[in-house]
Amino acid sequence: MTDSYSFKFEDSLASSALKNHQFSSLESYSARLSLFNLSILADYDQLVCLPELYNIDKHWYQIETAKKVIKQFGGRAMLSDEVGLGKTIEAGMICKEYLLRNQIKSLLVLTPATLVSQWQQELQEKFNITTVTTDSRQETPSEFWNSHNRIVASINTAKHSTHFNHVTGRSWDMVVVDEAHHLKNRRTLNWKLVDAIKKRFILMLSATPVQNHLVELFNLLTLLKPGLLKTEIQFKKEYVGSKDGRVPKNPEKLRQLMREVMVRNTRSVVDVKLPKRFASTITVEPTEAEKELYQAINEYLRSHSKEKTIDKLTRNNLLMRAGSSPVALLNSLEKLSERFNDSQILFLKKRASSIKQFEKTRMLVELLKKSNKKTLVFINSLPTQNYISECLQANGIKHSQFRGDMSLKAKDSAIEAFREEVPVMLATETGGEGRNLQFANAIVNYDLPWNPMKIEQRIGRLHRIGQTQDVFIFNFCIANSIEEYILKVLHDKINMFELVVGEIETILGNMGDEFDFEEMVIDLWLGNERKDELDNAFDSLGGQLLDAKHSYQKVQEFDENLFGEDLEA
Amino acid sequence: MKNQLLDAINQVISLKSGVAEYTNNDTLEALLPVDIARSLDISDSLSFSTRADTPDSYFVTYNSEIFGRFSNLLDYQGYAAALSIKYDGYLKTTGFEKKISDTLCAQNGLIRVGKSFAAPTPYILCNFSYTASADEKRLGMISFFINGLTGIPGVEIGDALSWKSDQVCLKDASTLGHINFEPLLNTAQSYASKLIDTEITPWRKSLSRKLGRDEERIKNYYNTIISEIKAKIKKKKLEGEAKEKELARSRATQMELKRKLTDLYERYDLSVTAQLHSSLVILLPTVHIECELIRKKARRSAMAIWNPYLKVIEPLRCEESNIPVTNFYLSDQEAKIISPEVWLSKVAD
Numbered sequence: 001m002t003d004s005y006s007f008k009f010e011d012s013l014a015s016s017a018l019k020n021h022q023f024s025s026l027e028s029y030s031a032r033l034s035l036f037n038l039s040i041l042a043d044y045d046q047l048v049c050l051p052e053l054y055n056i057d058k059h060w061y062q063i064e065t066a067k068k069v070i071k072q073f074g075g076r077a078m079l080s081d082e083v084g085l086g087k088t089i090e091a092g093m094i095c096k097e098y099l100l101r102n103q104i105k106s107l108l109v110l111t112p113a114t115l116v117s118q119w120q121q122e123l124q125e126k127f128n129i130t131t132v133t134t135d136s137r138q139e140t141p142s143e144f145w146n147s148h149n150r151i152v153a154s155i156n157t158a159k160h161s162t163h164f165n166h167v168t169g170r171s172w173d174m175v176v177v178d179e180a181h182h183l184k185n186r187r188t189l190n191w192k193l194v195d196a197i198k199k200r201f202i203l204m205l206s207a208t209p210v211q212n213h214l215v216e217l218f219n220l221l222t223l224l225k226p227g228l229l230k231t232e233i234q235f236k237k238e239y240v241g242s243k244d245g246r247v248p249k250n251p252e253k254l255r256q257l258m259r260e261v262m263v264r265n266t267r268s269v270v271d272v273k274l275p276k277r278f279a280s281t282i283t284v285e286p287t288e289a290e291k292e293l294y295q296a297i298n299e300y301l302r303s304h305s306k307e308k309t310i311d312k313l314t315r316n317n318l319l320m321r322a323g324s325s326p327v328a329l330l331n332s333l334e335k336l337s338e339r340f341n342d343s344q345i346l347f348l349k350k351r352a353s354s355i356k357q358f359e360k361t362r363m364l365v366e367l368l369k370k371s372n373k374k375t376l377v378f379i380n381s382l383p384t385q386n387y388i389s390e391c392l393q394a395n396g397i398k399h400s401q402f403r404g405d406m407s408l409k410a411k412d413s414a415i416e417a418f419r420e421e422v423p424v425m426l427a428t429e430t431g432g433e434g435r436n437l438q439f440a441n442a443i444v445n446y447d448l449p450w451n452p453m454k455i456e457q458r459i460g461r462l463h464r465i466g467q468t469q470d471v472f473i474f475n476f477c478i479a480n481s482i483e484e485y486i487l488k489v490l491h492d493k494i495n496m497f498e499l500v501v502g503e504i505e506t507i508l509g510n511m512g513d514e515f516d517f518e519e520m521v522i523d524l525w526l527g528n529e530r531k532d533e534l535d536n537a538f539d540s541l542g543g544q545l546l547d548a549k550h551s552y553q554k555v556q557e558f559d560e561n562l563f564g565e566d567l568e569a
Numbered sequence: 570m571k572n573q574l575l576d577a578i579n580q581v582i583s584l585k586s587g588v589a590e591y592t593n594n595d596t597l598e599a600l601l602p603v604d605i606a607r608s609l610d611i612s613d614s615l616s617f618s619t620r621a622d623t624p625d626s627y628f629v630t631y632n633s634e635i636f637g638r639f640s641n642l643l644d645y646q647g648y649a650a651a652l653s654i655k656y657d658g659y660l661k662t663t664g665f666e667k668k669i670s671d672t673l674c675a676q677n678g679l680i681r682v683g684k685s686f687a688a689p690t691p692y693i694l695c696n697f698s699y700t701a702s703a704d705e706k707r708l709g710m711i712s713f714f715i716n717g718l719t720g721i722p723g724v725e726i727g728d729a730l731s732w733k734s735d736q737v738c739l740k741d742a743s744t745l746g747h748i749n750f751e752p753l754l755n756t757a758q759s760y761a762s763k764l765i766d767t768e769i770t771p772w773r774k775s776l777s778r779k780l781g782r783d784e785e786r787i788k789n790y791y792n793t794i795i796s797e798i799k800a801k802i803k804k805k806k807l808e809g810e811a812k813e814k815e816l817a818r819s820r821a822t823q824m825e826l827k828r829k830l831t832d833l834y835e836r837y838d839l840s841v842t843a844q845l846h847s848s849l850v851i852l853l854p855t856v857h858i859e860c861e862l863i864r865k866k867a868r869r870s871a872m873a874i875w876n877p878y879l880k881v882i883e884p885l886r887c888e889e890s891n892i893p894v895t896n897f898y899l900s901d902q903e904a905k906i907i908s909p910e911v912w913l914s915k916v917a918d
Contacts, residue, residue: 004838005773007766009758012844017648018693018750021742023850024646027584032647032847034577035640036698036710041573042631045708048573060771072705101631102619252786269778566782568775 044071049096049127056126058093059465061270062086064569065263066093073261075201076224078180080264080563083207083556084502085272088119090263091176091203092127099129104173104201106149107131110194111178112513113154118453119178120152134158141166155182156513159189164196171198179509180204183223184216186232194223207506208555210562213245217258217562224261248562255566264567277463279473279497281487282367284360286478290326293351294481297322297329298526300344305526316450316522321381323481324447326355328381360476361388364446365395367474368424374440376418377426378458380447385426388446392424399424437461441469446476448483450518452490452504460501473497482525485538489521493542494549503552510548572597574629578617581639584646595620609638651739653689653852654729660687660877665858669873672882675862676909678899683859683870689852690874691717691748692726697761699843701769703776704836710846711764715757717748717850718872721886721893722760727878729853745850754845756891765843773839780837787833791826795819853878862906864899871906887911 017023040046044067050058062085069077069090075098079087098104109131111119116133123129131150134157139147145166155177158167175197177183183191183204194202202224210216218235221228229235241249248254267273286294297318304310310318314336321328330352337345368375379385385401392399400417402425418425419439440462449455463471475491477483490496496504508517524537575597582589582599589599596618606613611627618626629635662685669682696712715722730736739745798819802812856875861868874883884893887908898912899905907915 004834006838006840007762008840008842009762010842010844012648012846013645014648014696014845014847015754017645018754018845018848018850021745021750023649023651023739023742023745025584025740026650026652026736026738026849027580028643028647029650029847029849030647031577031580031584032640032643033696034573034580035636035643036696036846038573038577038631038636039640040708040710042636043708048631064771064775102621103630565778568778 044097047093047097048100049093052096052100053093053127056089057465058089059086059270061265061569062090062093065090065265066097068263068569069094069203070097075174076203076261078204078206078209078220078224078262080206080209080262080559080567082264082266082500083506084500085265085267085270087205087207088122088178089126091178091205092123092129094203095123095129095174095176096127098174098201106171106173107151107176108167108172108174108197108199109152109176109178110155110158111152112182112509113156114508114513114516115178116152116154123152146170155190155193159193164189164193167193168196168198172200174201174203175199176203176205178205180206180220181209181211181216184209184211184219186219186222191219191223207502208552208559210559211555212558214240214248214562215245221258221261228257228261246558251562255564258563259567262563262567263569264563265569266565269565269568272465274463274465275467275470277459277471277473277497279475279491281475281477281484281491282363283477283479283484284363286359287355287357289351289355290359290478291480293326293329293348293355294322294478296348296351300348302526302529315526316518319482319522319525320447320450321384323478323483324379324381325358325360325384325387326352327358327387328384331381331383358387360446360478361391364388364444364476365391365397367444368392368397369395371423371442373423373442373472374418375424375442375444376437376440376462377424377444377446379426379428380449382428384447385428389426392426397424398422399426401425402427402429404429436466438464438466438468441467442472442474444474444476448475448477448486450482450486450521452496452508452517455490455496456501456504459497463501480531482521485525485534486521489538489542489545494545507545507548507552510552511544572619574619574631574633575617577636578629578639581642585642592616596623596626605642608642609635611635647847649848649850651742651745651850651852653737653739653744654854655735655737656854656877658877660854660856662686662856665856665873665875665882668875668882669858669860672895673860673873673885674896675864676896676898676912678862678864678904681861681863683861685856685858685875687854688857690855690857690876691745692724692851692853693717693750693753693757694849694851695722695757695761696846696848697757697765697843698846699765699841701765701772701839701841703772703839704779707769707772709765709768711761711768713757713760713764714851715753715760716874716883717753718874719883719886720753720756720891721884722756722891723893724883725879726851726853727876729851729878739850739852744852748850757845758843759891761843765841769839769841776837776839780833783833783837784830787826787829791822791829794822798822858882862899862904864904865901867899867902867904869904 041048047063047066069075079090081087095107109119116135120131120133123131129150131152132148134153137144141163157163177194183194185191204220204224209220215232218229218232239249239254241247301315301319305315318332321332330349333345333349333352337349379388389401399422400414402411402414414425443458443462459473475487477487508515520541524541528534528537572594579589579597582601585602585605587599587601587605589597592598596616598616601613603613616626617629619629621628665685666682669680673680692714694712694714696710698710701707713722714724714726716724798815802815807815855877858873858875860871860873862871871885876883884895885897885906887894887897888905889911890908892908894906894908896909898907898909900907
């Protein structure tokens, strides 16, 4: 740390008053304190929003970033932290701060289509900012864009000709653009849309803002601060040092300019060192009866998928529950039989109810018996959780249960019991970030979510700042199930469990705007019946994801060289 | 969320015999004494609002300069205040032997528990403000309690301040007349400096990184010029006036480097000034437990305090380092309380 540090105390009227026993009324003491606190808040030396945000971890560099953007950048900035450091949290903090200070009223978040609901949920849960989304739009475009003040929109929808004029026809106090590298090209509608929007503050978020050519940087920064990098011709002349546009000329001067609009916190600078994590797949060989049931439900779904008699939600639910346990499947089949009078469903119900012992659960019990780690077991379905709880009890394995439908108090006491008394907690959801679970260091994905982001969210509950031990992840799957194929792609092909939290999102983003992993795997699963067909289809998906991963790594390297560690908050 | 801005205005107006009432969460209607209104340079009947679109109102934000004028109105008031807390529960005064032996441990001596009795303990809530300046200026405040009897800073008092109805303002300062605040303030300052230091550590680290980076760049830049000059002299085999000219250029470059570095050090030089902003003395009902500390032939008395709000025996104070201790040593001569760290360093010496 810098040696040029001095500290001194000054005498004050307050110290004289105390030493001389000169006491005033409580009211005047309180008023003096309140006025001083306001003076701290006036210069953004302290953020008003912090006491309001209790559902998130707040790290010093995120707070510093929010202060810097508001205080020094005037609310127009590119947030380019390395993946996983919390750009969304920083953006949310800045928006919340402006909202609490009454400096903004209208807020528009532009994001790739696949992230719309995630943004809406995070703004609501973490920042208590209620928004409407283009996904749930009921009104005409004109009504929608003019009657709401806080909107999370798919950028594809916003730039569409039926929406463009309405989005740009009104003014916005704050615009947040997620995955801002999609604005790298000035000739695209994305860029033209953001440029045309009348906005006071703008935050652009991207861990990898420049992908191929330095001109992309010019295009992005011009949206934030027009004129900062002069014209494109002048920019190229002054700052681009090679024909392919990848080598900067005058890098020092360029960084100096970037420092006026960009923040990029890196792991090494913010001192985020996480312990290692180890993942292993536990493939369970099902009993003959379990195998037959799984095959039967798949045949049923494949036949109905062609006829489209069963909706997507029911289809996914049945398949997930078939992978979870016969008891969970039975529960779903019972509900389904209330809707459809189908002899096949009755037959499946009969088969499911005849299976009393589950191989997957037996393996879990074996694992937990041998383990001495604090283990968090994620189970999607409640009937499976109840069944497992009974099995653990029967085997003398003490545990607590955390379920989404429990009261806050019950959730807290489940975690407290897990921390202090029992070695295992069964959970149906990840719980809020604010809940500290870093005392545990093993995760069992008993039911594997098909959405990689959800898997990552689970891992992130334990493998985060504050974790001191190595983290062990055990992924359970039944042999030849959809989950086994998903794990082959995510674990064997792209090593997802070794990626830094946040990277999978970027890799999936590289698969295209409309790419939905969950939908893709279920389509492949139901569309390919034979084993060799399935192997080929999933191999090809794995190959595409691997390409996306490599292209992300190349861009990451380029950006690391370009930005260095110069742009920290 | 409560409206911090209007709450602060409301507090000062009430203090200055004005009347204020919320019409909604964003607007406060106020009636001010004429002289107060005049000194604030506003009308004596007006509405303050945190919404710019509230008609006929005085719009206030965190940056409004009117808050400075409100501060001036306070004059010398509010720097220190005192209150006592009512405690309606029963304070037991027996059976502390086990609690003391569970909590406090003299590694090389004995603790004999004597009489216990209910008695108020003064706790001082110290609010220290600070201004830290480097390439920018930051204001901040840290607050903590110090036990007025044991002199231990950073103690907790539980939820004792949660109920306003239990708070009784101590207008008569004579109740606290026996307390010498000067040494307590010294301890508080030393504790405050540690807290402030911790609070600004990320900034200090960041400044240090920036300084290192800029220093290296400046040195590289000017040293390259100097090397080029040397190379030129060597390559062109310069002599006489031509050589002297180049050497002068090199010296000038070196001086420029020195100047730039001085500027840089000044820019990243972090200076912090702190002061006690205000303090609140709280007389808390507690149980005082007389203890005798015995080390060989040395004996002395010490007071342990049981806080009914936290239901704990508070730690004692190391008489050398002022840090709170529960495990400690006693000095041979006077049975002074010494923390293990200080004790071990003395033994090592």
